[in-house]
Amino acid sequence: MKSNLTQLTHNLVLIGGGHSHAIVLKLWGMNPIPGVHLTLITDRTHTAYSGMLPGQVADFYSFEDTHIDLRCLTQFAQANFYLDTVKDLDLENKQIICEEHPPIAFDYLSIDIGSVPAKNSILGASDYAIPAKPVSQFLTAWEKIKTTVESHPKQPYNLTIIGGGAGGVELAFNMRTCLTNILENVKEKIDKLTITLIHKGDGLLTGHNHWISERLQFLLLENGTNIYLNETVIEIKANSSRNYTINCSSGLEIRSDWVFLVTQASAPQWIEKTGLRTDKKGFILVNNYLQSVSHSYIFAAGDIATIENYSRPKAGVFAVRQGQPLFNNLQSIILDNKLQAYSPQKLYLSLIGTGNKKAIASWGKLSLEADWLWTWKDNIDRKFMKRFKDFSPMESQIKNNNFIPCNGCGSKVGISILERTLKRLKIDQNSEIVIGLNSPDDAAIIDISKQELLVQTIDYLPIFVSDPFIFGQITTNHCLSDLWAMGAKAHSVSAVVTLPYGFDSIIEEILYQLLQGCLKILSKNQIFLTGGHTLQGEKLGFGLSCNGFILPNQILQKSGMQTDEKLIITKPLGTGTLLAAEMKYKTKGYWIDNTIKSMLLSNKKASEIFLKFEASACTDITGFGLVGHLIEMMKSSQVSVELNLDKIPTLIGAIETSKQGITSSLYPKNLENNTYLNSEQDMENNPKFSLLFDPQTSGGLLASIPEKNSDRCLQELVKAGYTDSQIIGKVVKKSNNISCLLT
Known part of the structure; x- marks a missing residue:
């Protein structure tokens, strides 16, 4: 008899939901390799597309317009989704160390966690500045600022942006657009709004041509933005809960209600401690295959990676371009095929929005300012995002009809079937069974002593979340709930586990994560795991037989x-x-x-x-x-x-x-x-x-x-x-x- 079951043979883990990994997951869903146990570990469920972030700040786009739903995307890729923050790697044992999960094993690893603005050189920046990345934290802070201005529109407000690159300049334009609209909607004067841009270079957008720098500076000054060039911020001091003093090395002092940090990119500090070879700034050094130069089973892309012998800025355009070659090489190394070299382009197109649904193009020495550039940019961005919102082809591949059997407790049989079946059975009950099938309740109660009654129940669920550590916790709560519903004190449990078919190392990892989740709940409640039973099947399933005790007058x-x-x-x-x-x-x-x-x-x-x-x-x-x-x-x-x-x-x-x-x-x-x-x-x-x-x-x-x-x-x-x-x-x-x- 033929079987369609596939054994799990390779354990591939992606850390971070950046642009490159988003593309890898979409491509993987369209062209999966049977037997690969694919997992995404990310500290956020929705990842922002950087190309549309300034437009979201200006309220041109909604959250849904600009963010990729990573849960949905991993499901499309038939991958596991772990919501957690990575803090270290144990390369000797090929394990990932997270804040919440137990160590996570891997055979192959890819890292795409982006970068954060450098703030070590500015005293007080860590405490008082709002970094532009991580984007989720920045947007949370920005929403609070908008709410403050909406609630108190008559007050003066000062915002300061440190960093005059493309990111800082676009924020200056789009922040003014948003806050001006808020004030104008309530007929308040906008002259109380002050936006300041501080840049350590002698011209904005270092690395772009001179015309771009001059033109954007002119437009910013024209709309009332204060610009300070050749200024290096050395300290941010707090004056009150929402007022700060920015000190520059020249002696310049600026008072501001909020300070935004859009400075040179830096790598998370934990990367250097892992043993991966990095460049002088702490970014993972990779070869033309996007493969770590020190560990061949590890890949990296996007801002966190520096390609050896190439000097390129940390820009989203490179992360997008690296998605396809990263996908190709991850599949190639698993299939033992030859890796394909990737060479980053020397020139790249920048479309810089000016906050009024207009844009300026920069490409090497060439520049262009035109109204239609915003529409072009908008179409490019929306086309990119559409790739991560349409999963209908995959849905038709999964099922050819409308019936999709549910997992979790939705997989139970109906109560009418149970009642009819039990009526057909002759089930003996003795006097020791206080509550059983003759008077069904959430759990059975058995009289085993003169002081306490034994409470017993059992439950089992097929997997309904792709993270076995979380699945283990939820299912343990679910199974114990029958005891809590009876008012009982839980004592011990025995487990039954169905594990998918696969290589020993992968099955061991799944079982380890599952039982660690179970034990996390049991230890909180001082409940003992006494044993259990395992078997293999089509998909992961988990259940517990639970024992507890209760006093007769507390049922x-x-x-x-x-x-x-x-x-x-x-x-x-x-x-x-x-x-x-x-x-x-x-x-x-x-x-x-x-x-x-x-x-x-x-x-x-x-x-x-x-x-x-x-x-x-x-x-x-x-x-x-x-x-x-x-x-x-x-x-x-x-x-x-x-x-x-x-x-x-x-x-x-x-x-x-x-x-x-x-x-x-x-x-x-x-x-x-x-x-x-x-x-x-x-x-x-x-x-x-x-x-x-x-x-x-x-x-x-x-x-x-x-x-x-x-x-x-x-x-x-x-x-x-x-x-x-x-x-x-x-x-x-x-x-x-x-x-x-x-x-």
């Missing part, structure tokens, strides 16, 4: 709800639709970041708070969705409920994906429970309605709380970190039939 069951009690939920809904949408390239990376953050939040403390405030019943919201689990509570308690749909918390992006009709593969089965719902008006058009049936992975707890305690309970939950907690309804007497009234 939280589904069956304890009392009339007039309040219903409190501790986490927002939406993991099912968001994870399904991610598979179809219909999410934004930061939506998934937020979803993962929610799934990483343990329910342990919430359980303790519910016990403190005398919860009468509790369950965790998982695969059957809010309504499915609520119905279980209503049936076993013989009550009905009123549910306030508007109060139900939802994850960022969940309503958007639901409106698009994107649901988990378990959703249709969960939707069968809508027969228990009724309302005085049409609620099906409410954007939150479909989320009632959305299967949750590592979802929150739902508890019934005495009304007198509900407000204080909610306050303590929020204080404990369950910031999305809400009172979503109340328990009422059932009439003829058990029902859930939507209000």
Whole structure:
């Protein structure tokens, strides 16, 4: 019998989501090598395209226009996405040292982490200046500045840019455009806005021709920018929380509310400590194959790399040009093919925007100023970004029909199938089983002693996030949640793991990352891993058999709800639709970041708070969705409920994906429970309605709380970190039939 399964044979890791690596990932998705375990490690989910950054500062472009969604891109490349910051390399053991993950092994490595403005020569720059890179930090600071000006438009403002290269000049133009528009919109005078540019050279844009320098200087002066040439900044001193003094070696002093650093590029300090050969400035030295001159299994591109025997500026155009040859050589070294040489061009075109949707072109000794250059530049930039937004061909390759089975808790079978199957079985229960299949709950309870009861549960999930370290943490939280829902104290777990087929070294690395994630959660809660079982299959899967103990008078069951009690939920809904949408390239990376953050939040403390405030019943919201689990509570308690749909918390992006009709593969089965719902008006058009049936992975707890305690309970939950907690309804007497009234 033929098998389509592929063994994992090579472990390739990319550090950094720069322009070169973005191109590599797109090309890899179009031309993958079977058996390569590809991973991207990056400290950000969205990476900015530098060519459009000045336009974003001027508000010509939105965040989505200028940023590449790296989660979406890695999925297209069938790669793993690790959100973390690299701080060192262990080249002897071929391992990457990160801030959060355990050491990550690799066979081949590529580095594209960009550069940062040099600030060691300026005293106080590290504390008081806003560097232009990393871009994410710069944009966060810029948004705060815009908000300040919008909130207090009558005040005078001073902004100073240190560095008169292309980056500094474009920021000066585009910052003025943005802030001027803000002030003019509220009919405030713009003469209170002062922008200053300080440059240590005798002309702007060092390295470009004289006409460009003179022309841009004239335009800046014309729009009111102060320019200081031949000035070297030596210190930035703080006068107050938002006012600084900039001291130059000449004795010049400038007062400024904000200081931006757009100086000469420098390399992150950790690179030099790794043992990789670098140039005098600390950048990785590579040959014409973009291959480290000291370690042949390591490649580097973009600003972080210096090609031996070539003197080129640190400009985004080179990072873009290096994407294709880097991709070719990464695949060639894996396939044991001859590497292809890359030679950077001597001249490169610069299109410098002047903040008014106009641009000036610079190419060697040639220059051109024309209105149409901005339109040309805009078309070039948008065409480049379009490459990273259209993944429809890949989607059609994955599935030829509309059914895409979900992972996580969305992969469960429907509750109706379970109920019908259990009714057909004859299952014996003895007197020691306090809670079992005859009265199903979140976990089984067995009487093993006169003091404590044994609580047992088991759960298992196929992988739903590509990072096994994060997957291990979320799944451990998910599995333990049944114990927390019962009010139990967890004691120990046994693991079951399905590992993909592959070479021993790669399988060992996946298992190591997975179990380290599991142990991170277990150690926080003083729970012991006692053993487990492994097997190999098509994809990674992980589950835990969990054991705990509980006192007979502290059991939280589904069956304890009392009339007039309040219903409190501790986490927002939406993991099912968001994870399904991610598979179809219909999410934004930061939506998934937020979803993962929610799934990483343990329910342990919430359980303790519910016990403190005398919860009468509790369950965790998982695969059957809010309504499915609520119905279980209503049936076993013989009550009905009123549910306030508007109060139900939802994850960022969940309503958007639901409106698009994107649901988990378990959703249709969960939707069968809508027969228990009724309302005085049409609620099906409410954007939150479909989320009632959305299967949750590592979802929150739902508890019934005495009304007198509900407000204080909610306050303590929020204080404990369950910031999305809400009172979503109340328990009422059932009439003829058990029902859930939507209000």
